Amino acid sequence: MPYLVRSGVIGAAISPCVEGFQHSLEEVLYEVTQRALRDAGITIEDIDGIVVGGNDQYDGRAISVMMASGPVGGVDRDIISTPSAGEHAFVMATMRVGSGHFRTHLVVAWSPTEADSLAEVQRLATDPYFHRRLPQDEFGAHAMQANVLLSKMPELGELVRKISAKNRANGAQAYPDLVSAELPSYDARRYPLEPGLVSAPVNGAVALVIASEDFIAEHGCKDVAWIAGQGWATEAAFIGDRDLSQAPALVEAARQAYAEAGISEPLSAFDVAEVADTSPYHELLAYEALGLAPRAEWGARVADGSFGPNGTLPVNLSGGAHALNPVYCTGLIRIAEIALQVLGRAGRHQRPGVQAGLAHAASGDAMQYNTVVVLRRDLQGEVR
Amino acid sequence: MSQRVGIIGLGQSAFQSRRDDASYPDLVREATAIALADAKLELDDIEAVVYSLSPDTMVGIGNAERLGIDAVGARNKRFLRINTGGATGISSVQAAYYHIASGACDVVLTAGADKVGECGDSQTVLNKIWDPTYERQLPQGTITMLAMSAVRYMHKYGMVEEDMARIVVKNRHHASLNPNAHLRKTTTVDQVMASRTIAWPIKLFDCCPQSSGGGAVVLASEKYIKDHKLDAVWITGIGHCSETYYLGDRMGRGFTADHADAYALGNAIKRAYKMAGITDPKKQIDAAELYAPFSNTEFHAIEAAGLADLGQAPAMLREGYFALGGPTPVNASGGTLCTNAIAVTAMVRLIEAAQQVWGRAGTHQVKGAKRAVASGNGGDHQFFGAVVVEA
Numbered sequence: 001m002p003y004l005v006r007s008g009v010i011g012a013a014i015s016p017c018v019e020g021f022q023h024s025l026e027e028v029l030y031e032v033t034q035r036a037l038r039d040a041g042i043t044i045e046d047i048d049g050i051v052v053g054g055n056d057q058y059d060g061r062a063i064s065v066m067m068a069s070g071p072v073g074g075v076d077r078d079i080i081s082t083p084s085a086g087e088h089a090f091v092m093a094t095m096r097v098g099s100g101h102f103r104t105h106l107v108v109a110w111s112p113t114e115a116d117s118l119a120e121v122q123r124l125a126t127d128p129y130f131h132r133r134l135p136q137d138e139f140g141a142h143a144m145q146a147n148v149l150l151s152k153m154p155e156l157g158e159l160v161r162k163i164s165a166k167n168r169a170n171g172a173q174a175y176p177d178l179v180s181a182e183l184p185s186y187d188a189r190r191y192p193l194e195p196g197l198v199s200a201p202v203n204g205a206v207a208l209v210i211a212s213e214d215f216i217a218e219h220g221c222k223d224v225a226w227i228a229g230q231g232w233a234t235e236a237a238f239i240g241d242r243d244l245s246q247a248p249a250l251v252e253a254a255r256q257a258y259a260e261a262g263i264s265e266p267l268s269a270f271d272v273a274e275v276a277d278t279s280p281y282h283e284l285l286a287y288e289a290l291g292l293a294p295r296a297e298w299g300a301r302v303a304d305g306s307f308g309p310n311g312t313l314p315v316n317l318s319g320g321a322h323a324l325n326p327v328y329c330t331g332l333i334r335i336a337e338i339a340l341q342v343l344g345r346a347g348r349h350q351r352p353g354v355q356a357g358l359a360h361a362a363s364g365d366a367m368q369y370n371t372v373v374v375l376r377r378d379l380q381g382e383v384r
Numbered sequence: 385m386s387q388r389v390g391i392i393g394l395g396q397s398a399f400q401s402r403r404d405d406a407s408y409p410d411l412v413r414e415a416t417a418i419a420l421a422d423a424k425l426e427l428d429d430i431e432a433v434v435y436s437l438s439p440d441t442m443v444g445i446g447n448a449e450r451l452g453i454d455a456v457g458a459r460n461k462r463f464l465r466i467n468t469g470g471a472t473g474i475s476s477v478q479a480a481y482y483h484i485a486s487g488a489c490d491v492v493l494t495a496g497a498d499k500v501g502e503c504g505d506s507q508t509v510l511n512k513i514w515d516p517t518y519e520r521q522l523p524q525g526t527i528t529m530l531a532m533s534a535v536r537y538m539h540k541y542g543m544v545e546e547d548m549a550r551i552v553v554k555n556r557h558h559a560s561l562n563p564n565a566h567l568r569k570t571t572t573v574d575q576v577m578a579s580r581t582i583a584w585p586i587k588l589f590d591c592c593p594q595s596s597g598g599g600a601v602v603l604a605s606e607k608y609i610k611d612h613k614l615d616a617v618w619i620t621g622i623g624h625c626s627e628t629y630y631l632g633d634r635m636g637r638g639f640t641a642d643h644a645d646a647y648a649l650g651n652a653i654k655r656a657y658k659m660a661g662i663t664d665p666k667k668q669i670d671a672a673e674l675y676a677p678f679s680n681t682e683f684h685a686i687e688a689a690g691l692a693d694l695g696q697a698p699a700m701l702r703e704g705y706f707a708l709g710g711p712t713p714v715n716a717s718g719g720t721l722c723t724n725a726i727a728v729t730a731m732v733r734l735i736e737a738a739q740q741v742w743g744r745a746g747t748h749q750v751k752g753a754k755r756a757v758a759s760g761n762g763g764d765h766q767f768f769g770a771v772v773v774e775a
Contacts, residue, residue, distance in 0.1 A: 098486035
């Protein structure tokens with residue numbers, strides 16, 4: 001990691017699906033924050049700074065970090081928010097610790113589903129003159145991307161069902177109380193995202209604790225998911241300006257992260273990966289852009305189970321967003337899942353002996369924002 | 385220690401009530417183009433962009449930063465957005481600073497814009513920042529919120545309405561010298577006192593305008609600046625701190641911070657001063673650009689910046705301490721009181737502070753300014769950021 005100060009994740013907590021409304025959002029945030037702090041073996045008093053990711057429109061508030069500040073411990077602390085994406089809170093926090101100005105950071109993101117409806121909320125994020133009248137929401141944009149891929153490669157229709165089955169089975173193993181191995185009943189009504197290929201949005205929250213190398217040494221943290229590299233990049237503003245069959249921003253984000261981590265052969269560099277998989281089409285696109293499998297090999301890799309739970313590189317052992325999709329924080333959950341794998345605390349879906357993991361988060365219309373994070377169990381490389 | 389970070393380009397609009405000639409992304413591009421020209425760079429030279437945007441509802445587009453991606457040339461680049469309400473502009477500058485201080489990047493742009501003058505009624509939008517069950521129904525607004533602060537400050541320190549009016553007179557005079565300011569007409573204490581009451585003791589002239597326009601800053605590492613032989617001023621101190629969300633926690637028994645004062649702003653500025661090695665701000669600060677959207681709030685901001693002892697700012701204002709030509713001019717640009725495009729208002733504070741120490745502030749230049757402080761306030765007087773900038 002070429003940052004001034006090396007840092008790692010020392011704790012994480014995921015609430016991938018918060019059922020019902022028995023608790024206020026403030027209580028949900030307090031609970032997930034305290035779980036992450038306990039997982040890290042520290043208290044809020046040890047936290048120097050906080051970055052949160054919340055979406056005003058989903059929350060039904062303007063400046064939703066205001067509400068979040070108290071429950072996550074923001075009073076009298078340096079707290080900011082990255083409303084562009086939950087995962088952007090992670091990269092921002094890593095830079096803040098990496099600058100040497102902070103020794104620790106808390107990162108929190110959340111995604112309620114109380115807005116009626118999320119599709120209408122998402123439609124407000126399109127330009128007011130052209131796309132808003134279509135109407136275009138995120139599932140609609142994801143479906144257009146899937147359709148472009150399908151039109152170029154008709155054989156994907158069969159492939160995506162196999163990926164869906166893999167991720168459903170992974171999700172049922174990881175979160176048996178929340179995920180059924182059977183096809184989800186959700187119907188996005190966006191061709192070609194047929195019933196079973198996407199999950200209904202759920203409530204969720206996630207928190208991670210990042211600490212500097214000296215804090216980790218001082219506190220004797222035994223398990224650390226060292227941040228070896230991170231990259232983030234965005235696609236163009238207008239979906240019409242993009243070739244949706246490609247993911248150049250993800251290619252760039254991966255290039256940044258791999259360069260920082262010194263990775264030239266990504267397929268053999270990781271023990272586990274979590275990638276953005278709002279639909280299986282997007283998991284396939286991620287395979288290619290992350291350098292794991294060019295599209296010519298997609299069929300073979302799915303057939304031989306390379307990315308299955310017992311493959312050479314298990315992808316989405318948690319089931320991914322395909323199994324549980326708290327839309328706004330599902331990206332940060334991908335990073336938290338990999339952090340827990342590297343820490344050895346992923347629970348029912350822990351892969352034994354994980355030394356390195358790859359996390360890919362995407363947000364916005366048709367994977368507009370892409371973030372790639374490389375986490376390792378051992379500290380490697382020189383500081384800048 | 386982290387590497388030095390310099391400011392190499394500044395851009396801001398000439399702020400107005402409306403900009404019917406420019407869409408929201410157009411305003412972002414306008415400021416970006418000015419800042420890039422100032423830095424003598426092209427969009428391709430920028431490695432990362434920090435997008436400065438407070439409530440989406442102000443521009444009527446959810447996640448409106450997505451529409452600004454091309455305006456800042458961020459396609460296939462590092463891009464993220466910051467929001468801390470009114471403090472967003474200075475929080476974004478700090479976020480850009482960390483991109484460089486960490487070693488992640490060498491050249492970073494932060495930019496944004498707002499169309500507050502075209503949102504209909506900003507107070508209706510800003511009512512939505514409060515808790516939907518309790519405070520939103522009052523109905524609470526940022527004017528009523530800070531009127532309560534004014535009443536508390538009056539009770540605690542003896543401020544009178546004429547003191548508030550003197551702030552307006554000073555800042556309007558300063559703004560009359562600043563071609564980028566929105567409200568540029570000078571006024572008098574009598575005119576301020578005669579303006580209609582909005583939320584006592586705040587009157588119309590005690591209030592900031594609803595402005596439209598953009599702001600942008602280009603930051604770079606010391607190495608990049610030296611390698612490319614660029615002119616720069618330097619960020620030597622940064623700080624950020626937050627108060628409680630619920631206003632009731634700042635009042636009555638057991639309050640965590642007194643609503644008369646700006647406790648967390650004071651902490652943010654102290655952190656920035658500590659980093660910059662400033663121990664006596666009354667002597668060491670040459671100019672201050674302090675976020676104060678209502679006249680009364682400039683007093684507690686001055687005190688939080690250590691330019692006056694608690695409760696002493698009104699008396700010092702009467703003696704001319706904070707006017708252009710005084711010992712420590714505050715808001716020589718006219719400040720937030722004369723220009724408030726919320727998403728970039730706190731960034732404009734930093735831009736104006738940087739112009740001062742660069743010696744490029746033109747007719748509102750503070751003579752000989754070498755060190756300045758800028759601040760930003762956001763949320764319900766909840767999030768505060770401060771930056772010290774030096775020649």
